[in-house]
Amino acid sequence: MNYSTPYVFPALNGNLPNIGDTFLRRVTEEVHRKIQAPIPMAFLTAIHAASAGFQHRVKVELHHGKVVPIGTYGINVANSGERKTAVDNVLTKSLREKDKQERKLNSKRQERYELEVEAFKTKRRMVKKEITKSKNFDPGELVDELSKLEELKPEKPKLAKIVYEDTTVEALLMGMSSAHNSAYLGSSEGGTVFQSGIMSATPVLNAIYSGDSQTVDRKTAESIYLDDARLTIHVMTQPSTLNTLRSKQKVDMKGNGFLARCLVCVSQSLCGYRFSYHAVGGDEDNYVDEFNSKIAYSLSQCNSGQDTILRLSESARVAIAQISDNIEWQQQPGGRYENDTDHASKLIENVHRVAAILHCLNSDVSGQIELEEVLQAVEIVSFFSDHYMSLFSESYLLAARAEQLYEWINNNYIFRGVRYLRCNWVMKRGPDCIRKGKPLYQALEFLERL
Numbered sequence: 511m512n513y514s515t516p517y518v519f520p521a522l523n524g525n526l527p528n529i530g531d532t533f534l535r536r537v538t539e540e541v542h543r544k545i546q547a548p549i550p551m552a553f554l555t556a557i558h559a560a561s562a563g564f565q566h567r568v569k570v571e572l573h574h575g576k577v578v579p580i581g582t583y584g585i586n587v588a589n590s591g592e593r594k595t596a597v598d599n600v601l602t603k604s605l606r607e608k609d610k611q612e613r614k615l616n617s618k619r620q621e622r623y624e625l626e627v628e629a630f631k632t633k634r635r636m637v638k639k640e641i642t643k644s645k646n647f648d649p650g651e652l653v654d655e656l657s658k659l660e661e662l663k664p665e666k667p668k669l670a671k672i673v674y675e676d677t678t679v680e681a682l683l684m685g686m687s688s689a690h691n692s693a694y695l696g697s698s699e700g701g702t703v704f705q706s707g708i709m710s711a712t713p714v715l716n717a718i719y720s721g722d723s724q725t726v727d728r729k730t731a732e733s734i735y736l737d738d739a740r741l742t743i744h745v746m747t748q749p750s751t752l753n754t755l756r757s758k759q760k761v762d763m764k765g766n767g768f769l770a771r772c773l774v775c776v777s778q779s780l781c782g783y784r785f786s787y788h789a790v791g792g793d794e795d796n797y798v799d800e801f802n803s804k805i806a807y808s809l810s811q812c813n814s815g816q817d818t819i820l821r822l823s824e825s826a827r828v829a830i831a832q833i834s835d836n837i838e839w840q841q842q843p844g845g846r847y848e849n850d851t852d853h854a855s856k857l858i859e860n861v862h863r864v865a866a867i868l869h870c871l872n873s874d875v876s877g878q879i880e881l882e883e884v885l886q887a888v889e890i891v892s893f894f895s896d897h898y899m900s901l902f903s904e905s906y907l908l909a910a911r912a913e914q915l916y917e918w919i920n921n922n923y924i925f926r927g928v929r930y931l932r933c934n935w936v937m938k939r940g941p942d943c944i945r946k947g948k949p950l951y952q953a954l955e956f957l958e959r960l
Contacts, residue, residue, distance in 0.1 A: 516832045516836075517829040517830075517832040517833050517836070517885070517888075518832070518833065518836040519833050519836045519837045519840065519857065519888060519892055520888070520889070520892050521846065521892065521896065522889070522892050522893050522896060523896065524896065525893075526549060526550070526893065527553075527886070527889035527890045527892070527893040528889050529886040529889055529890065530882075530886070532868070532872070532886065533797070533800075533801075533871050533872060534553075534556060534557075534868060534871060536795070536797040537552075537556055537601075537797045537798055537800075537801045538552040538553050538556055540795045540797045540798050541556075541597060541600060541601065541798060544798075545593050545596045545597060545600070546593070546780060546784040547592060547593040547594075547596065547597045547777075547780070548588065548592060548777035548778060548779075548780055550775045550776075550777050550893070550897075551586055551588055551592065551594065551597055551746075551775060551777040552597055552601070553775070553890070554584050554586050554744070554773060554775040554894065555586060555597050555598060555601045555602070555744065555746070556601050556801065557582060557584070557773070557864060557867060557890070558582055558584050558694075558696065558742050558743075558744035559601045559602045559604075559605065559744075559801075559805065560801075560804075560805065560867045560870065560871055561580060561581055561582045561742040561863070561867055562581070562602075562605055562672065562692070562693075562694035562696075562742040562744075562805075563604060563605065563804070563805030563806075563808045563809055564580065564805075564808050564866075564867065564870040564875070565579055565580050565581045565692055565740040565741075565742060566690075566691070566692035566740055566808075566809075566812060567808065567811055567812075567817060567818060567875060568580050568817060568818050568819075568820060568866060568870060568875050569721075569817050569818070569819050569820070570819070570820045570821075570862050570863060570865075570866040570879070571819055571820065571821045571822070572858075572859065572862050573822060573827050573830045573831055573834065573858075573862070577721075577819055578720065578721050578859065578862070578863075579719075579721050579739075579740045579741075579863075580740075580820075580863045580866045580867060580870075581718075581719065581740050581741050581742045581743075581863070582742055582743075582744075582773060582860065582863050582864065582867070583715075583719060583742070583743040583744075583768075583771045583772045583773070584743065584744050584745070584772050584773040584774065584775070584894075585700075585745050585747065585752070585769075585772050585773075585774050585775070586744065586745065586746040586747070586775045586777070587746075587747060587748070587749055587752060587774070587775060587776045587777070587897075587901070588746070588748070588775075588776075588777040588779075589748060589749065589779055589781070590748055591779075591781050592777060592779060592780065592781070594698045594699075594746040595698040595699070595746075597698075597746075598696075598697075598698035598746060599698075600798055601798070601801070601802075602673070602694070602696070603802045604802040604803075604805040604806040604809060605672050605673050605694055605805070605809070606673055607806065608672055608806070608809045609671055609672050609673050612669060612670050612671065612672075613669065616667055616668075616669045616670075619667035620667055623664055623665075623666055623667050626664035627664050630659075630662070630663055630664055633659065634656065634659055637655050637656065637659060638652065638656070641655060668688045668689035669685070669689060670689040670690035670812075671685050671689070671690065671693070672690065672692065672693060672694050672809075673693075673694050673696070674693055674694065674695045674696075675695075675696070675697045675702050675703060675706075676697075676702050676703070676706045677695070677706055677708060678706065678707050678708060679707075679708050679710075679711035679714050679715075679726075680726060680734065682695065682708065683714075683724060683726055683734045683736050684734055686736055686739050686741075687734050687735060687736045690812070691736070691737075691738055691739050691740060692739075692740040692741075693739075693740070693741050693742075694741075694742045694743075694744070695708070695741060695742070695743045695744075695745075696742070696743060696744035696745060696746075697745060697746065698746045699746070699747075700745045700746055700747020700748065700751050700752070701747065701751050703745050704745065704747065704751060704752075709763065712763050712766055712768035713766055713768075715741070715743065715768060716766065716767055716768055716771065718736075718739045718741045719741065719771050721738070721739070723735070723736065723737045723738075724736040724739065743772075749776075752901075764852070764902055767852055767856075769853075769898070769902055770852040770853045770855065770856045771856050771860075772898070773860060773864075773891065773894040773898075774894055774897045774898040774901055774902070775894055775897050776897045776900060776901060801871075804870075804871060804874075808870070808874070808875075818875040818876075820866045820869060820870075820875070820878070820879050821878055821879065822862075822865075822878065822879050822884065823878040823879065823880050823881060825880075825881040826865075826878070826879055826880055826881045826883070826884040829881055829884055829885065830858065830861065830862070830884055833858065833861065833888060834858045837854055837857050837858055838854075840854065841854050848905065849903065849904060849905040850899065850902075850903045850905070853895070853898060853899075853902070853903070857891055857895060860891050861884065861887045861888055861891050862887075864887035864890050864891055865879050865883045865884045865886070865887035866879060868883045868886055868887060869883050908952055908953065908956055909956065910943075911941075911943045911944055911949055911952070911953045911956075912953040912954075912956040912957050914941040914943055914944070915936075915940065915941060915944050915950070915953045915954070915957070916957060918940055918941050919931070933947075933950060933951075936950060937950055
């Protein structure tokens, strides 16, 4: 790819990110061809699967020096029938296989633990009996011996779980603090996650994203302390489920910054175009298998030592500084992100994280993040930024509603010479998005300013 300087944060306007003939591109195209699912959906799913697979051993240094986890958050929106579950199954296979293996091992550890507990109890009874039957019984001696013995008490095995779906924030934090500090919160059925109650704790999820320590004090159970946590969130959901959540949520996910941290994908439907001959050919490709092998290998390195901190090459650092300035400039009045500064403030960090994930897929965890990987990450984050804006940006939604209103009036009335329409008539007959007073009047005011 050829880029000219100075580097900017581009507006792709719906075009797929230009990342060249990279490994990630080959993986997503294989998924698209064999499953016939939308490419953007496969793109985002692969990024989050890789995020979960590498986050336990890798961090990334931002261009200004701060070190953060590489875990990404995301929402994948697609209608029913778009094969969300199939895409999720093939790309998160290694994560779920790892959990399956861990459950089997934990079952064996649990059996041995129960035997060790029985032996420990027997030993304690023998010690108590031996000391108490002495003529010179000393309670202090009994306490000392039991205290020594308590140090040998078997420890209950802990399940090092990675994948969480229907959970609470307490269960998630407890699992991450007790056995494995890296987790993947995700589901191909978004209602499972959204209705689990964990979305009411988005401030906690925001803190984990930033790598902050978390403490949860509880009255009737042991407090939870979580340090150096790594979390990836990937929720695949239908538009109706997301709309229900937004209308009924008790916590403002946009206002508190949770949505700003998310990569958002809204896939166009392929229903009606998935003919059998489209899936023919390319059976020799095994990029998805290689993708899962890379993640499986990374997961096997859970206890391999200290984290690897990925740093930018000098050329990458210069480019990302310019892109950061360009994003800041686009937050000025009249800019692309004038009314979405919360979202804009997280873009450059997501660029770092995605670039680190691309680097891990290309080179495992060795070397520096190169300029090409940063520019590919910029394309990817910008692509999903457009999707975020289409769902959550008020200014974007207002412009879209105004455009629909203008097209409806122009196509149905202006060409016939109609010069006046009653607002009540428009709310009854017009596009769905302006069939209430406030959206209609806002759209009219927007058109007046043009």
